[in-house]
Amino acid sequence: MDAYDFQTVAGRVVLVTGAGRGLGAAICETLAGEGAHIVATDVDESSAKAVAERINAASGRACAFQLDVGDEEQVRRVLDGAVTLLGRLDAIINNAGIDVTLSIRELASSDWDRVIRTNLTGPFLLAKHGLDHLAPGGHIVNIASTAARRAWPNASVYHASKWGLMGLTHALHAELRSMGVKVSAIIAGGMRTPFLLDRFPDIDQDLLQDPLNVARAVKFVLTQPPETVIPEVMVLPMKETSWP
Template identity: 70%
Template sequence: MRESETLDGRVVLVTGGASGLGAAICNMLAAEGASIVIADLNEARAHENAHRLTEGGATACAATMDVGDQEQVAAALDLAIQRYGKLDAVVNNAGVDVTASIDELDVAAWERVLRTNLTGPFLMAKLAKNRLAPHGHIVNIASTAARRAWPNASAYHASKWGLMGLSHALHAELRGMGLKVSAVIAGGMRTPFLLDRFPDIDTSCLQDPENVARAVRFVLTQPDETVVPEVMVLPMKETSWP
C-alpha cells in the first residue's frame, strides 16, 4: 500500500473536533495511525479528548481555536507543524446553526453562522494552502442543507450552499498545486448538533457519525493521482433527501 493510501504517520487537523462528528473523525483517523490536532472553541473538551486518545495509544494534541479568527487559525496550523513536523490534511468540520424565521433572525446570528460555517473554511484553506505537505488535502464537511432547503434555516442553508461553492472552486484552483479538496455532504446524524436542539427528533431517521467519518477516511486515502471532489453520505431513512 502506498503512503497516500494509508493514514499511518499523517498529520490531520480537525476543526470542531471535540464533539459530535468531529470527535468521530478524530477517533477514526487516530485509530489508523494519524497524528491528530483537535481544534475546537471548547478548550476543556478539546484537551479532554486529546488526553483520551493519547491514553489509548494514539497521538493527539489540542488547539483552542475560533475558526473565524485569522490569528487563531494560523496559530493552530503552526502548532500542528511545530508538534509533528508537518501537516497533511485539514478537516473543516466546525459548524453552527440557528433555527429562526427570517423575521426572527437577527444580523448578529446570521453573521455568526456565516463566520463559522463559511468564513472559517475559507480562512483554513487560505492559511493552510502553503503549510500543507505535498499532496495535502482539505476536506470540507457540508450538509444536505447545501442541496435542499427547509423553513427557518436561511443562515445555515446560505452557509452550506456557499461552502459547496467554495469547495469546488478550491478544487479547481488548488489541484494545479497538487493539493486535493473534497466536500463530504453529510445527512442527519445522531450527534448533539441535532439531538440537543430537537429532542423529539426520530433518531431512526439519523445515522451514526462514525459512518460519515468513514467517508472522510475514504477521501483521505485515495492514491495521489486521484481526488474525490464530492461524496454524499445519507441515512437510509433520510427525511431531507428523496
Template identity: 65%
Template sequence: MNPSACPELQDRTILVTGAGRGLGAAICHTLAADGARLVLADLDAARARAQAEQLDCKTLALALDVGDDAAVQNAIAQAVEHFGALDAVINNAAIDITVPIDELDVADWERVLRTNLTGPFIVAKHAAAHMRTRRRGHIVNIASTASKRAWPNASVYHASKWGLLGLSHALHAELRPQGIKVSAVVAGGMRTPFLLDRFPDIDPGLLQDPAHVARAVRFVLTQPDETVIPEVMVLPMRETSWP
C-alpha cells in the same frame, strides 16, 4: 495501529476543527485507529483535551475560533512546529440558528457565516500556504444536505452550507494543479448533539451514526495520490431531507 488500519494514514498529521464532540470526535477516533497524528481544535479547549485523552495516537489539543484569522494562523503554525508537517485539515466546525427570517438578527446571521463559511475559508487559506510548499495535502470540508436542498426557518444555515460546497469545488479547481486535494463530504442527519440537543422530538431512527460519516472522510483521505474525490454524499437510509 490496529490490523485493519489504513497504512496511508499512518503518521499523517491531520487537523480537525470542531473536534470536541459529535462528528468531529468520531472523525478523530476513526483516524486515530489508523495511526494518524491528530490536532484536535475546538472552541472549547477542555472538550478538545478530553477527546485527545481518549485517543491512542499522538495528539495536540488546541482552543480555536475558526473565524479568527490570527488564531487559525497560530494553530496551523503550532501543528507544523509540533509534528513537523500538516498533511490534511477537516473543516468540521459548524453552528446553526433555526428561526424564521423575521426573527433572525443580523448579528446571528454573521455569527453563523463566520463559523460555517468564513472559518473554512481561513483554515483552507493558511493550510494551503503550507501544503503548497510540499506540493501535497488535503482539505476536507464537511457540508450537509442543507447545501443541496432547503427547508423553512434555516436560511442562514443553508446559505453557509451552499456557500461551503461552492467554496469547496472552487478550491478543488484552483488547488489541484498545486498538488492539493479538496473534497466535500455532504453528510445527512446524524445522531449528534448538533441535532439531538436542539430538536428533542426528532426520531433518532431517521439519523445515522456519525462514525459512518467519519468512515467516508477516511475513504476520501486514503485515495491514491493520482486520485481525488471532489464530493461524496453520505445519507441515513431513512433520510427525510433528501429523496
C-alpha cells in the same frame, strides 16, 4: 511515512475543527485508530483536550488547541503551533459548524454574521493559511450537509453557509489541483450528534445515522491514490428525510 503514500492515513498529521464532540470527535478517533496524528481543535478548549486525551490513552497520538475558526489570527497561530509540535501538516478537516433555527423575520443580523463566520469564513481561513503548510499531496476536506442541496424553512443562514461551502470547495478543487492539493466535500445527512439532538430532542433517532459512518467516509476520501481526487461524496442514513 512517505508523504505520497495515500493507501493509509498512518503517520499523517490531520487537523480537525469542531473536534470536541459529535462528528468532529468521531473523525478524530477514527483517523487516530488508523495511525493518524490528530490536531484536535475546538472553540471549547476543554472538549478538544478531552478528545486528545482519549486518543492518547488508547495509544494514539493527538494534541489539542482552542480555536475560533473565524478568528484569522487564531487560525494562523494554531496552524503554526501544530506544525511546530508535529513537524508537518497533511490534511485539514473543516468540520466546525453552528446553526440558528429561526425564521428570517426573527433572525438577527448578528446571528447571520456568527453562522457565516463559523461555517464559511472559517473554512476559507483554514484553507488560505493552511496552504502555507500543506505540501503537494495535502488534502482539505469540508464537511457540508444535505442543507447544501435542498432547503427547508427557518434555516436560511445555515443553508446559505452550506451552499457557500460547496461553492468554496469546488472553487478550491479547481484552483489547487495544479498545486497537487486535493479538496473534497463530505455532504452528510442527519447524524445522531449533539448538533441535532440538543436542538431537537424529540427527533426520531431511527432516521439518523451514526457519525462514525461519516467519519469513515472522511477516511475514504483521504486514502485515494495520488492520481484520484473525490470532489464530493454524499453519506445518508437509509431513512434520510431531508433528501429524496
